[in-house]
Amino acid sequence: MDPVILLHGVEAERRARERVFQLVVGSFEVGAGELVALVGPSGSGKSTLLDILGLLLPPSQHDVFMIGGQEILFKGLRLKDAAKYRRSIGFVLQHGALLPFLSVSENITLAAALARRPVRREDLERLAEELGLSGILRAKPSQISGGQRQRVALARALVHKPRIVLADEPTGSVDAQQALEIGSLLKETTQTHDLGTVLVTHDLDLAKHLGARIYRVYPEILQHGVIRSTIRTE
Amino acid sequence: MKKISRRNAVFRCAMADLMHEWPLTLCVILSIAAILLPLAVLYGLKFGVISVLEERLRNDPRSRELRPQASSFFKNEWVQKWRGDPRVAFATGLPASLSATVQIPVGKMLIDSDITPTANGDPILAAAKVQLSGRTECAISEPLALQAKLKKGDEFELRVKRNDASGVNQASAKLRVGGILPVTLCDFPAIYAPLPVAEGVEDFLSGFAVEEFAWPGSAPLASPVFDGALVALLEKPQSAPRAIPVGEPKTPPSQEPSSQPVVPPVDASAVSANAPAVDRPVVPAAAPNDGQPEPKARNPAEAQESALVSLRLAVMERLGTTGFTSIKEDDTGLREQLGVAVEWPGELLYLSNANSLVDESNISTLRSKLEPLGLIVVPWTLPARCSFAPQTLARAKATNVEILAWSEEASALGLAPLGKFPSTYPWPVLGPNDGPAAGKLEWAALAGALVMDVKVVPSQTPAGLLWVDAANAGLIKRSSVRALAKQGDRLVYSRQGYAAFRIAVSNLDFVSSVKAELESQGISVLAETRRIEEIKFLDRQLGKIFTIFAAVSGVGAVTCLIAIAYSAAERKKRALAFLQIMGATRKQAARFPLYQCIVLTLCGALVAWVGNEVFASMVNASFSARLERGENLSQLPADAVFVAVAVLLAIAFLSFLLMIPRFIGMSLSEAAREP
Numbered sequence: 001m002d003p004v005i006l007l008h009g010v011e012a013e014r015r016a017r018e019r020v021f022q023l024v025v026g027s028f029e030v031g032a033g034e035l036v037a038l039v040g041p042s043g044s045g046k047s048t049l050l051d052i053l054g055l056l057l058p059p060s061q062h063d064v065f066m067i068g069g070q071e072i073l074f075k076g077l078r079l080k081d082a083a084k085y086r087r088s089i090g091f092v093l094q095h096g097a098l099l100p101f102l103s104v105s106e107n108i109t110l111a112a113a114l115a116r117r118p119v120r121r122e123d124l125e126r127l128a129e130e131l132g133l134s135g136i137l138r139a140k141p142s143q144i145s146g147g148q149r150q151r152v153a154l155a156r157a158l159v160h161k162p163r164i165v166l167a168d169e170p171t172g173s174v175d176a177q178q179a180l181e182i183g184s185l186l187k188e189t190t191q192t193h194d195l196g197t198v199l200v201t202h203d204l205d206l207a208k209h210l211g212a213r214i215y216r217v218y219p220e221i222l223q224h225g226v227i228r229s230t231i232r233t234e
Numbered sequence: 235m236k237k238i239s240r241r242n243a244v245f246r247c248a249m250a251d252l253m254h255e256w257p258l259t260l261c262v263i264l265s266i267a268a269i270l271l272p273l274a275v276l277y278g279l280k281f282g283v284i285s286v287l288e289e290r291l292r293n294d295p296r297s298r299e300l301r302p303q304a305s306s307f308f309k310n311e312w313v314q315k316w317r318g319d320p321r322v323a324f325a326t327g328l329p330a331s332l333s334a335t336v337q338i339p340v341g342k343m344l345i346d347s348d349i350t351p352t353a354n355g356d357p358i359l360a361a362a363k364v365q366l367s368g369r370t371e372c373a374i375s376e377p378l379a380l381q382a383k384l385k386k387g388d389e390f391e392l393r394v395k396r397n398d399a400s401g402v403n404q405a406s407a408k409l410r411v412g413g414i415l416p417v418t419l420c421d422f423p424a425i426y427a428p429l430p431v432a433e434g435v436e437d438f439l440s441g442f443a444v445e446e447f448a449w450p451g452s453a454p455l456a457s458p459v460f461d462g463a464l465v466a467l468l469e470k471p472q473s474a475p476r477a478i479p480v481g482e483p484k485t486p487p488s489q490e491p492s493s494q495p496v497v498p499p500v501d502a503s504a505v506s507a508n509a510p511a512v513d514r515p516v517v518p519a520a521a522p523n524d525g526q527p528e529p530k531a532r533n534p535a536e537a538q539e540s541a542l543v544s545l546r547l548a549v550m551e552r553l554g555t556t557g558f559t560s561i562k563e564d565d566t567g568l569r570e571q572l573g574v575a576v577e578w579p580g581e582l583l584y585l586s587n588a589n590s591l592v593d594e595s596n597i598s599t600l601r602s603k604l605e606p607l608g609l610i611v612v613p614w615t616l617p618a619r620c621s622f623a624p625q626t627l628a629r630a631k632a633t634n635v636e637i638l639a640w641s642e643e644a645s646a647l648g649l650a651p652l653g654k655f656p657s658t659y660p661w662p663v664l665g666p667n668d669g670p671a672a673g674k675l676e677w678a679a680l681a682g683a684l685v686m687d688v689k690v691v692p693s694q695t696p697a698g699l700l701w702v703d704a705a706n707a708g709l710i711k712r713s714s715v716r717a718l719a720k721q722g723d724r725l726v727y728s729r730q731g732y733a734a735f736r737i738a739v740s741n742l743d744f745v746s747s748v749k750a751e752l753e754s755q756g757i758s759v760l761a762e763t764r765r766i767e768e769i770k771f772l773d774r775q776l777g778k779i780f781t782i783f784a785a786v787s788g789v790g791a792v793t794c795l796i797a798i799a800y801s802a803a804e805r806k807k808r809a810l811a812f813l814q815i816m817g818a819t820r821k822q823a824a825r826f827p828l829y830q831c832i833v834l835t836l837c838g839a840l841v842a843w844v845g846n847e848v849f850a851s852m853v854n855a856s857f858s859a860r861l862e863r864g865e866n867l868s869q870l871p872a873d874a875v876f877v878a879v880a881v882l883l884a885i886a887f888l889s890f891l892l893m894i895p896r897f898i899g900m901s902l903s904e905a906a907r908e909p
Contacts, residue, residue: 087817106250111817114813115817160817
């Protein structure tokens with residue numbers, strides 16, 4: 001199984017207010033059709049790794065950084081190129097993060113349009129059916145439930161046929177039943193679409209239930225205001 | 235099911251966001267409109283009011299017209315000069331008697347009317363879209379048309395009346411209505427007629443005949459003038475020479491009766507340029523000595539010299555009221571200058587006026603003073619250059635000739651050939667023996683070339699020289715200083731100038747400069763300059779007020795638009811982050827607030843424009859009673875709207891640029907996670 005994400009010796013630093021987060025990734029690998037869970041306590045740096053993987057935060061150092069089979073050299077990486085790489089990634093953000101002024105179908109097709117992969121009507125309908133969204137395509141995000149919003153977010157992440165899906169706490173705002181449904185859907189689509197999926201969650205049980213390979217984030221306070229998190233496989 | 239295409243993805247998002255938050259959008263649009271509306275209203279009012287005032291001035295050709303405040307004398311050339319001025323659209327002289335009215339008979343009634351000279355190009359005619367053709371077509375004012383029941387194409391009778399020694403004289407002419415001037419252009423009975431008609435009216439009222447309309451009266455015959463007079467200081471011949479009428483066959487000298495004069499008839503050799511007259515007059519026996527004792531007997535030469543000196547002194551003493559002010563004594567230079575061709579042995583004095591030519595009355599007065607002294611006064615004109623075209627040749631070839639003045643006195647003294655010039659036409663002239671018998675004499679006069687037919691009497695005159703009767707030579711001289719015209723076989727004075735003028739400038743802006751130029755010539759003029767200046771002043775003042783408003787509003791608009799752009803970036807931070815996370819470049823995502831800025835600005839401008847239109851229609855409706863058709867007291871010109879929109883868009887773009895640093899500093903991951 002060829003890895004769609006391969007990281008070795010990656011370090012990153014994020015400064016927020018008076019705190020400094022340092023993230024150290026010894027080795028991180030996600031294969032095609034594989035669901036990887038990144039678990040750890042809140043504020044430990046899970047989302048920071050997701051930002052690094054989504055090319056939203058450049059690492060301060062890296063030995064190997066391969067996304068979608070392409071090695072990325074951050075030194076001299078242009079914003080335009082970062083946007084280009086980002087088009088091969090599907091994002092599922094917290095609370096769905098849908099644009100409230102667009103309908104469900106527009107939210108989904110917008111992602112395809114921005115990724116320059118126009119979606120045909122029948123493909124959209126098939127995807128909607130697959131994710132159980134057929135009846136709500138014309139609805140506005142405010143008119144649907146939290147679980148439906150996450151399904152729409154998943155549809156939006158998948159519509160432009162990415163090789164990688166990065167899901168940031170997709171189950172954070174739903175109840176346990178819906179969380180399980182969304183987790184299952186994520187696993188199912190990962191396998192169906194042969195994706196490399198990284199699921200960021202603080203729910204270890206859910207990760208185990210989904211049978212995901214688990215990476216843990218171990219935070220430690222180095223000094224006042226400086227937190228160093230190390231990511232290791234379980 | 236709506237899909238978003240790649241091309242308009244960001245625009246659709248921006249618009250969908252505005253629609254989604256329509257109450258907020260409406261507030262922003264109204265706040266922009268609130269800034270722009272007063273500005274639009276103020277500018278609309280300023281533009282409308284000034285436009286109405288200016289348009290009224292522009293549409294009223296009288297506002298571009300300048301007339302003198304008082305009658306004076308303006309030469310034709312002066313009027314012509316103004317006609318050639320690039321600022322002037324139309325200029326004409328105004329005859330003096332136009333204060334007197336003409337009359338138009340309608341049934342038993344007579345309607346009094348003013349008459350004003352005009353011509354095509356006159357702004358008053360242009361404003362009424364009237365084009366005149368022919369010398370008797372004229373435009374009449376609407377009040378006159380109504381009173382006289384005239385319409386375009388009708389003929390009417392113009393009647394002029396004058397009182398003179400013979401009683402009341404009345405004349406009339408048929409004129410045709412070429413167009414009617416609306417009451418807005420002329421609100422009293424008036425005829426705008428071609429200049430010759432107006433001049434004819436003036437001439438008739440002044441007592442002269444007007445040939446064009448066969449109106450009776452005297453002819454303004456031209457009178458001769460002379461450069462001066464020759465006074466011969468020799469005794470007058472005892473008896474007058476026999477005059478030979480011009481054209482009468484000459485009798486050879488040998489056949490002359492013996493009883494004929496001391497000065498014999500001039501034969502061919504006697505009148506040649508180089509041959510002197512045969513017998514000369516003698517020095518007068520005695521000159522008045524004013525009761526002085528008789529001088530002692532002297533030798534004849536001394537006695538003659540003394541007599542000459544006495545004569546010179548006597549002449550000088552008698553010049554007082556004659557109009558002659560200058561005396562030149564005889565020498566070769568003088569004779570050459572005067573064109574005295576004959577080697578005449580006697581002494582001549584040349585009398586003239588240093589400042590002007592002398593006329594017949596001056597000559598007559600001089601004669602009355604000098605003839606008692608036994609002196610002969612010869613009216614003299616300096617040789618005049620003319621061209622002579624013989625009539626005999628099929629294609630007459632003109633030759634240059636010099637004209638000298640013949641007079642009986644000059645002939646008697648032998649300065650000119652003997653002859654007699656009857657007052658007939660063609661003019662009799664003495665010419666070379668071998669020359670043609672008739673021809674045309676043409677010379678350059680003040681008002682253009684004049685041509686008179688001449689009948690040539692052969693004489694011993696050398697080629698290139700013609701003797702013309704002194705009266706006619708005087709007319710040639712007169713034509714060099716005053717405009718003369720040929721009328722039949724006579725030369726008459728043609729109009730030299732006018733008592734007033736009408737000058738219409740082509741553009742309102744020229745009124746001031748032309749007025750200033752006229753006033754610098756000492757001519758006080760009536761013009762609408764004050765009205766024009768008042769409008770310009772109002773325009774300037776309103777412009778200043780508008781500039782202050784515009785500056786304040788501009789600051790407000792910039793602040794408002796910057797706030798809009800900034801708030802769009804702030805409020806939509808998350809949406810902008812999503813767009814970029816989903817694959818939009820930063821440039822694409824930045825278009826989101828830019829599009830919103832532009833659309834909000836345009837909508838705000840549109841609302842302001844609509845608001846202004848509503849306001850303008852209310853203002854215009856409330857003033858409609860005082861406005862002409864097509865006039866609007868409040869109106870926004872299209873170009874001003876375009877400029878305003880362009881400026882607003884520039885401000886919107888500037889606001890967007892000011893927002894850019896905030897947008898660039900935004901962290902995508904943080905923004906995406908913001909609640």
